[in-house]
Amino acid sequence: MAYYLAPSLKSLRDELNAAHPNRDRTSDGWIGDPAHAARKSDHNPDYSASGVVRALDVDHDGIDKAKLRIRACADSRTEYVIQDWRIYTRSNGFRAARYTGVNGHTAHTHISLRHTKAAEAAGSWGYSSGAAASPTPPSSGGKSVTVVAGEVIAGKWGSGADRVNRLQAAGYDARAVQAEVNRRLSGGSAAPAPAPAPARKSVDQVAQEVIDGRWGNNPERSRRLQAAGYSASAVQAAVNRRLGGRSANRAVRLDVGTLAQQVINGQWGNGNERRRRITAAGYDYESVRAEVNRRVRR
Ligand SMILES: [Zn+2]
Numbered sequence: 572m573a574y575y576l577a578p579s580l581k582s583l584r585d586e587l588n589a590a591h592p593n594r595d596r597t598s599d600g601w602i603g604d605p606a607h608a609a610r611k612s613d614h615n616p617d618y619s620a621s622g623v624v625r626a627l628d629v630d631h632d633g634i635d636k637a638k639l640r641i642r643a644c645a646d647s648r649t650e651y652v653i654q655d656w657r658i659y660t661r662s663n664g665f666r667a668a669r670y671t672g673v674n675g676h677t678a679h680t681h682i683s684l685r686h687t688k689a690a691e692a693a694g695s696w697g698y699s700s701g702a703a704a705s706p707t708p709p710s711s712g713g714k715s716v717t718v719v720a721g722e723v724i725a726g727k728w729g730s731g732a733d734r735v736n737r738l739q740a741a742g743y744d745a746r747a748v749q750a751e752v753n754r755r756l757s758g759g760s761a762a763p764a765p766a767p768a769p770a771r772k773s774v775d776q777v778a779q780e781v782i783d784g785r786w787g788n789n790p791e792r793s794r795r796l797q798a799a800g801y802s803a804s805a806v807q808a809a810v811n812r813r814l815g816g817r818s819a820n821r822a823v824r825l826d827v828g829t830l831a832q833q834v835i836n837g838q839w840g841n842g843n844e845r846r847r848r849i850t851a852a853g854y855d856y857e858s859v860r861a862e863v864n865r866r867v868r869r
Contacts, residue, residue, distance in 0.1 A: 574616030576601045577684055578693035579648050580627040587634055590699045594633030598679035601627050613650075613683040623691055625650075625684040636680055637742035642698050643682050644740070648690040653681040657739065661685070667736040671786075673795055719743055720751035777801055778809035782851045784843075789853065807853055814852050830854060831862035 576584075580601065587594065601624050603614035613626035629639060636654060643652045644665040651660040656675040659665040670676065684690040719728075719738070728734045738745040777786075777796070786792045793803035825833070830849070839845045850856045 572616075572618055572622050574602065574618075574622035574624055576624050576627065577691040579684060579691050580625070580682065582693045583643075583682070583696045583698070584627060584629070586696055586698045587629060587639070591633050595630050597632070598630035599628055600679070617686075620686075625686065625690070627682050628679040629682070630679050631677070638698060639680055641740070641742060642696050643680075646696055648684055648692070650683045650685040650690075652683075659740075665740070667739050669799075671795065671799055673791065673798060675798075713742060716744070716747050716751050719748050720755060723748060723752050724755065771800075774801070774805050774809050775813075777806050778813055781806060781810050782813060782847060784847045784851075788850045788856070810851050811853070814848060825854075827854075827858055827862045830859050831866055834859060834863050835866060 584599075601614065602616070603612050603624075607614045614624060614628075616622040616624050640652055640654050640659065643649050644659050649661065651658060652665075653659075653670055653672075653676045655677050656670050657667045658670040659667060714722075722728055723734065723738075728737055735745040735749075738748055772780075780786055781792065786795055793807075796803040796806055830839075833839060834845065834849075839848055846856050849859055
């Protein structure tokens with residue numbers, strides 16, 4: 572069956588091309604490569620809906636990426652947007668959330684449509700028109716950092732992570748604003764201001780997420796943990812501690828045969844939970860399963 576880019580995303584791409592005829596399209600993309608095909612991705616054609624592709628990647632060079640993000644988040648056809656290590660999701664009111672995937676989307680913005688027929692409909696995204704789809708102009712326009720910093724000090728932008736999210740959603744560089752705020756509050760000294768620290772989870776929290784299957788499997792899991800700033804070995808140690816229960820230190824690695832026998836004995840639970848626990852403990856689930864099948868079949 573043939574596949575095709577959703578007409579709505581075609582409209583968006585046409586609009587960007589018209590606004591920036593010389594923009595760099597190197598990181599553009601829409602149809603899934605083999606890596607995408609191996610997992611669930613809106614870049615893969617939905618053959619249950621006549622082969623529509625519901626995702627578009629747009630290269631950051633030569634466009635106003637803040638404006639693109641703001642327009643996309645304001646559009647009724649959008650499900651989520653990923654840009655610069657942040658994900659903006661409809662179900663989360665398009666508030667900025669830390670993106671924990673491997674690719675931080677710093678070279679391109681990803682836009683996914685809702686899985687509805689209406690979301691596929693062609694039509695303007697308001698990128699090139701001056702129409703105010705958003706109350707705030709994009710980063711380069713709008714207010715200066717000095718003005719926004721004054722507003723922050725006056726309490727108009729809230730506090731903490733919420734403030735950072737709101738500033739970014741409005742297209743401002745939250746770090747630059749924070750630096751200016753710090754500079755003023757410290758009496759105008761030009762000392763470099765610390766950037767607001769992103770919310771960090773404890774190793775134990777992340778270990779629990781690993782056990783819950785939220786960080787995938789190795790070796791990808793280690794890469795993702797490191798990319799997110801965690802020590803993969805510290806997290807793995809915490810995972811092993813948790814899964815090991817009383818026998819705190821699981822320094823001894825089990826061979827596949829022993830592990831398979833334990834599975835057959837029921838020591839690792841069943842179904843998805845078993846898969847989660849085995850992979851969380853750092854073993855390759857597929858080879859364990861193959862060994863279990865081999866033994867059981869005999
Ligand atoms: Zn993408």
